[in-house]
Amino acid sequence: MPEAVFDGLYLMLNHIWLVPIGVFMGICVGAMPGLSSSNSLAILLPVMIALPPEQGLILGVAVYSGAEMGNSFPAITLRIPGTAASAVTAIEGYPLMQSGKGAMALGICILASTLGALIGGTASILAAPLISTVALKFSPIEIAVVILFGITVIAMISAGGMVKGLMAGFLGLLLATVGTDPVYGQFRGTLGLVDLFDGLTVIAVLVGLLGFSEVLHYVINPSSTDETNAKAGNIINIRGIIEGFVLVLKRPVEWIRSSFIGLILGAIPGAGASVASFIAYQQSMSFASPENRKKYGKGSTDGLIAADSANNAVVGGSLVPLLTLGIPGSASMAVLLVVMGYHGLPVGPTLFSQYGEIAYSVLWSQFAGAFFILIMGTLLAYVAFYAARINIAVIIPIISVMCMIGAFAKSGSLFDIGVMFAFGLIGYYMKKNNYPVIALLLGLILGGLFEASFFRGLLIGFDSPLVFFERPIAQILWALLLVTLLVPPLFRCLKRRNAT
Amino acid sequence: MTFSKLIFPIFGLAVALYMITEQMIGSYTTKSMYYTFGLAIPVVVLSLVQIYKEFVANPANNSETRDGETDQKMSSEARTRFLAFIATTSICIVALPYLGYIISFSAFMVSTFLIMKMRKPVKIAALVIGTMSVVHFLFVVWLGTSLPKGSVWG
Numbered sequence: 177m178p179e180a181v182f183d184g185l186y187l188m189l190n191h192i193w194l195v196p197i198g199v200f201m202g203i204c205v206g207a208m209p210g211l212s213s214s215n216s217l218a219i220l221l222p223v224m225i226a227l228p229p230e231q232g233l234i235l236g237v238a239v240y241s242g243a244e245m246g247n248s249f250p251a252i253t254l255r256i257p258g259t260a261a262s263a264v265t266a267i268e269g270y271p272l273m274q275s276g277k278g279a280m281a282l283g284i285c286i287l288a289s290t291l292g293a294l295i296g297g298t299a300s301i302l303a304a305p306l307i308s309t310v311a312l313k314f315s316p317i318e319i320a321v322v323i324l325f326g327i328t329v330i331a332m333i334s335a336g337g338m339v340k341g342l343m344a345g346f347l348g349l350l351l352a353t354v355g356t357d358p359v360y361g362q363f364r365g366t367l368g369l370v371d372l373f374d375g376l377t378v379i380a381v382l383v384g385l386l387g388f389s390e391v392l393h394y395v396i397n398p399s400s401t402d403e404t405n406a407k408a409g410n411i412i413n414i415r416g417i418i419e420g421f422v423l424v425l426k427r428p429v430e431w432i433r434s435s436f437i438g439l440i441l442g443a444i445p446g447a448g449a450s451v452a453s454f455i456a457y458q459q460s461m462s463f464a465s466p467e468n469r470k471k472y473g474k475g476s477t478d479g480l481i482a483a484d485s486a487n488n489a490v491v492g493g494s495l496v497p498l499l500t501l502g503i504p505g506s507a508s509m510a511v512l513l514v515v516m517g518y519h520g521l522p523v524g525p526t527l528f529s530q531y532g533e534i535a536y537s538v539l540w541s542q543f544a545g546a547f548f549i550l551i552m553g554t555l556l557a558y559v560a561f562y563a564a565r566i567n568i569a570v571i572i573p574i575i576s577v578m579c580m581i582g583a584f585a586k587s588g589s590l591f592d593i594g595v596m597f598a599f600g601l602i603g604y605y606m607k608k609n610n611y612p613v614i615a616l617l618l619g620l621i622l623g624g625l626f627e628a629s630f631f632r633g634l635l636i637g638f639d640s641p642l643v644f645f646e647r648p649i650a651q652i653l654w655a656l657l658l659v660t661l662l663v664p665p666l667f668r669c670l671k672r673r674n675a676t
Numbered sequence: 677m678t679f680s681k682l683i684f685p686i687f688g689l690a691v692a693l694y695m696i697t698e699q700m701i702g703s704y705t706t707k708s709m710y711y712t713f714g715l716a717i718p719v720v721v722l723s724l725v726q727i728y729k730e731f732v733a734n735p736a737n738n739s740e741t742r743d744g745e746t747d748q749k750m751s752s753e754a755r756t757r758f759l760a761f762i763a764t765t766s767i768c769i770v771a772l773p774y775l776g777y778i779i780s781f782s783a784f785m786v787s788t789f790l791i792m793k794m795r796k797p798v799k800i801a802a803l804v805i806g807t808m809s810v811v812h813f814l815f816v817v818w819l820g821t822s823l824p825k826g827s828v829w830g
Contacts, residue, residue, distance in 0.1 A: 226819035339729075343722035347688045350695060350715040360705050364712065365695050395761045396754045398792065569792035573785040574807050576765065580781070581811065585821045593769050601762075605683040627711065634707075 178305060180528070184536020191231050191537070192544055198235045199548040202242020203556050207250060208566055211390070211575075212259040213243035213449075214507035218387035219578045221379060221511060222585035229519035230534045234541040236512045237491065241545040244449055244487045245289040245553055252281045261449035264457045264483035271475035279412045279557070283420020284477055285484045286553035288431050290546045291424065292485035295435035296442070296492020297542030304528070304539060308500040311525035316632035317644055319501075319524070321653045323626045325660075326445040326503045327618055332660055336610030344611050348619020349626060351376060358624070359631055371591040378514055378621055380583040380592040381599045385613050386507055387579045388600030391572055393607065398568050412558050423477055430460060430478050431485040438486030442493020445618065448506045449490045456486035488549070492542055499527055499535050502625065507614045510621055518586065523625065681730045685723040692719035760791045776826025778808055 205216035216239055217224075224232035247262040252269035265285060272281040314322070327349070331341025354365035355375025366372040424431060434456035441452040460482035461472050472479050494505035502523035504510040516523055527535050583596035606613050637643025644650055695716045699709045768784035775783075785804045794800060815821040 222815065222821060223819065226815075226821060339722055339725055343685070343688055343719060343726060346715055346718045346722065347691065350692060350712070350719055353695070353712055353715065357708050360708055362702075362705070362708065364708070365691075365698065392758070392761070395792070396758050567794075569789065569794050570803060572792060573788040574803070576788065577781050577785065577807060577811065580769070581777075581815060581821070581823065584823065585815070588822055590769065590772060590824070593772070597765060597769065602684065602687060605680055609681050609684060611684055630711065631707070 178532060180532025181301070181305075181536050183533035184538075185540050187230055187533050187537040188234065188540040188544065191234050192541075194231055194235045195238045195541055195544040196548045196552065198238025199242035199545055199552050200556075202239040202244075203246035203249075203549075203552055204242075205239070206243035206246025206248075207556070208571065211243075211571070212247065212261075213240045214386045214511065215390050215575075216243050217508050217511040218383045219575055219582065221383060221514070222578075222582040224511075224515045225379070225518045225586060229516065229521055230537050232515045232519070233512055233534070233538045236508075236515060237495070237538055237541050238545045238548070240508050240512075241289075241293055241488060241491050241542065241549060242552070244491060245285065245484070245549050246556075247487075248285040248289070248484060249282070249557070252278060252285065259450065261453050261487050262483075263450070264453050265480060267473060268476050268479040268483070272477075272480070275475060277416065277475075279414075279416020280420040280423065280477075281480060282412065282557045283417035283554075284424055284480050285420075286417065286550060286557065287421045287424040288434075288481045288484035289488040289553070290550045291431050292435045292438055292488035293491060293542055293546035293549060295432065295485075296439050296489035297539065297546065298492075299436075299439050299489075300492035300495050300542065301536070301539045304496050304500055304535070307496060308525045308528040311500050312529070314501075314525065314649065315636065315647070316629035317636065317647055318649045318653065320626055320629040320633055321644060321650045321657075322501060322503060323622045323629070325653050325657050326497075326622075327615060328657055329445050329660055330612055330615045330618060332664070334610070334612035334615065336612065340609075340611045341615050344606065344613070344615035345619045348616040348621075349623045350619075351381075351616075352620050352623020353627065358628060369591075371589060375624075376620070377583070377587055377589075377592045377595060379518070379586045380595040381620055382511060382514055382617060383579050383582040384596040384599030385603035385606075385617055386511070387575060387582070388596055389603030389607060389613070391576050391579065392600055392604040394568050394572055414554075417554055417557060424481055427478060427481055430481045433459065433463075434482040434486040435489040438489030439493040441486075442490035442505055443496050445497065445503055445505050445614075448494075449487045452486040452490045452493075453483040456482040488546075491545075492539075495539060495542075499538065500525055502527075502622075504618065504621070507617060510614065510617050513621055517621075682727060685726040685730075688719050689723040689727070692716040692723065696720075757791055761788065764788060764791065772824050772826070774827050777811070777823040779826070781811065782808055 201220070202213065202216060205211045206213065217236055220235070220239060224236050227235065244261065247257065247259050248265045248269065251257040251262040251266035252273050255266050255270040257263040257266040269281040269285065272278065327345035328342070331338055331345050334341035352375070354372055356362070356373060357364055363373060437456045437459060438449070438452040441455065442448070457479050460478050461469060464472070464478060468476070468478060490506075494509045497503045497505050498509045498513060502513065504513045513523065521527060521534065522530055579596060579600070580593050583592045584590065586592070603613055606616065633643055634641070637646075645654060695712050699712050764784060764787040768780050772780045782804050785807060786800060789800045789803070816823055
C-alpha cells in the first residue's frame with residue numbers, strides 16, 4: 177500500500193476538527209427545503225478557498241455528506257424533499273411519520289446514510305489508486321475524449337433531453353475560450369473588457385449558477401413551509417431512532433446493494449444522488465417479495481433504506497473520477513474541483529503521485545464524516561422538524577450576501593459580482609426550462625483542459641484529427657460514447673415497435 | 677410558449693455568433709479559429725433547433741418545467757418581487773465600492789426582507805446585525821478576505 181495512504185490518514189486526523197463542523201453545516205443546510213449540497217458548497221466556497229487546500233476539501237466533503245443526509249429530514253417530517261435525491265425519502269418516509277413512526281424513519285435515514293458513506297469511502301479508497309494508475313497512461317488524446325464523454329453522458333441523462341444537454345455542454349466549452357488564447361496569446365470573446373482578459377472567473381460563474389439562481393427561484397416562488405402535518409403525538413425520541421437503527425441492521429442486503437448502486441452511479445458524470453436513489457429504490461422493489469412490494473409507496477422501510485444508503489454512497493463514487501481524472505461527477509464535485517484549481521493542485525491522475533497525502537486525506541475524511549453523520553444526525557433529528565419550517569424569506573438575503581462575497585473573494589473584483597449576478601439569471605432560466613446546469617459548468621471548468629489536450633493531441637498526431645481515434649483507450653471511450661448515444665433511442669424504437 | 681423558454685437558447689446563439697464573427701473579422705490563427713468554430717457551430721445549430729421546437733410546440737400544452745411546475749406566466753406580484761430584487765441587487769453592487777460592504781450589504785438585506793414581506797423590525801435588525809457580524813469576523817478577521825471598505829471608511 178502506498179505511503180501516501182497513511183500520510184493522508186495522518187493529515188486527515190490533524191484536521192478532523194473540520195469534519196463535525198462540515199457535517200453540522202451540511203445537515204442544517206440540507207434540512208432546509210430547497211437548499212442542496214451543491215448550493216451549500218457554492219455558498220461556502222469563499223471559506224473553502226481561504227483555508228489551506230486539504231482543509232477546504234475535507235470541509236467540502238463533510239458538508240456534502242451532511243447535506244445528503246440532512247435532505248431527508250424535511251422529506252420525512254413535512255413531505256418536502258430537500259432535493260430530487262430525497263424525493264423517494266418523502267414518498268416512503270412521510271407515511272411513516274403520519275402513522276406515528278417518524279422517529280423510526282429518521283433513524284433509518286441516519287444509519288442507512290452512515291453505512292452508505294462507509295461503503296462509499298471504502299470502495300473509493302480501494303478503487304482510486306487503481307484508477308489513477310490506469311489514468312496515468314492517459315495521454316492528452318484520452319483526456320480530451322474523456323471530457324467529451326463526460327459532457328455527452330450528462331447531456332444524455334439530463335431531464336430536458338439531449339439537445340438541451342449538448343447545447344449547455346458546448347456552450348460551457350465555448351465560454352471557457354473567453355479570455356486569452358493559451359497557445360497563441362490572442363484575446364477571444366472579451367468584448368474589449370480588461371476584466372475578461374483572464375477569462376470568466378469560474379468561482380463567480382459557479383456561485384451564480386448554483387447559488388444565486390436558487391435565490392432568484394425562491395424570490396419568485398417562496399415556498400410555504402408553514403404547514404404542520406405532523407400529529408401532536410408524533411414526538412421524535414431516541415427510542416424510535418434506535419428502532420430505526422435496528423431495522424437497518426436487520427436488512428444488510430438492502431443497504432449493501434443500494435450502496436453499490438450509489439457508488440457506481442456516483443462515478444458517472446451527471447448521474448448524482450437523485451438518479452442513484454431512484455434506481456436503488458426501483459431495484460429494492462424488484463427484489464422484494466410480492467407481499468412486501470405492496471408496502472412500497474405507503475411507508476416501506478426497505479425502500480427508505482435503499483434510497484438513503486444510495487444517496488450517501490454517491491459521495492464516495494463521485495470522488496473517484498474527481499480525484500483520479502479531474503472530472504467532477506456532480507455540481508458539488510465541480511465546487512471541489514474549483515477549490516483544487518484555486519490552490520494549484522494538479523487536476524487529474526498526477527494528483528495521487530504529487531499530492532497523494534491530500535487526495536487520501538479527502539478519501540479518509542468520508543469515514544470521519546460517516547461517524548459524525550451518525551452522532552449529529554441523531555442529535556439534530558430532534559430539531560429537524562423546526563429547521564424545515566424556517567421561512568425562506570429569512571434565508572434569501574443571507575444567501576445572497578454570501579454569494580456576493582463568494583464571487584468577490586477570489587479576485588477582489590466587483591466585475592466578478594456582476595458575472596455572478598448575470599450567471600445567476602442565466603442559471604435561473606436554465607433550471608426553469610430544464611437545461612442541465614452541470615453540463616454548462618462542466619464545459620466551463622474543463623474547457624481549458626479540453627482545449628489544451630485537444631491541441632496537444634493534434635501535435636502528437638501531426639495535425640491529423642484521426643489521432644483521436646487511433647489509440648486503444650480512446651477507441652474504447654468512443655465506443656462507450658456511441659453506446660451511450662445510440663442504445664437508449666434504439667431501445668425506445670424497439671419498444672414502440674413491439675407495442676404496435 | 678412563454679418568452680422565458682427562449683432566453684437561454686437566444687443567449688447561446690448570441691454568444692456563439694459573437695465568437696464566430698469576432699474570429700472571422702479579427703486576424704486569428706487558423707487553428708484557433710477552427711477550434712472556436714468547432715464549438716460555436718454546434719451551439720448555433722442546437723440553439724436554433726431549440727428555438728424552432730419552442731415555436732412549433734403547441735402553446736396549449738403546458739410542459740412541465742422545474743420541479744413539476746407547469747409553465748405558467750409569472751404572477752404580477754411575483755414579477756414585481758423579482759424586478760425589485762434585481763434592482764436592489766444591482767444597486768448594492770454599484771454602491772459597494774462607495775459605501776463599503778457593511779452599509780451596502782445591510783441596506784440590501786433590509787430591502788430584501790421588505791420585498792419578501794417581512795415586517796418585523798426587531799427580527800430584521802437581529803438578522804442583519806447577526807449576518808454582518810458573521811461576515812466581518814469570519815471573512816474579514818479570521819479568513820483575511822479583503823472586502824470593499826468604500827470611500828466612507830477610506
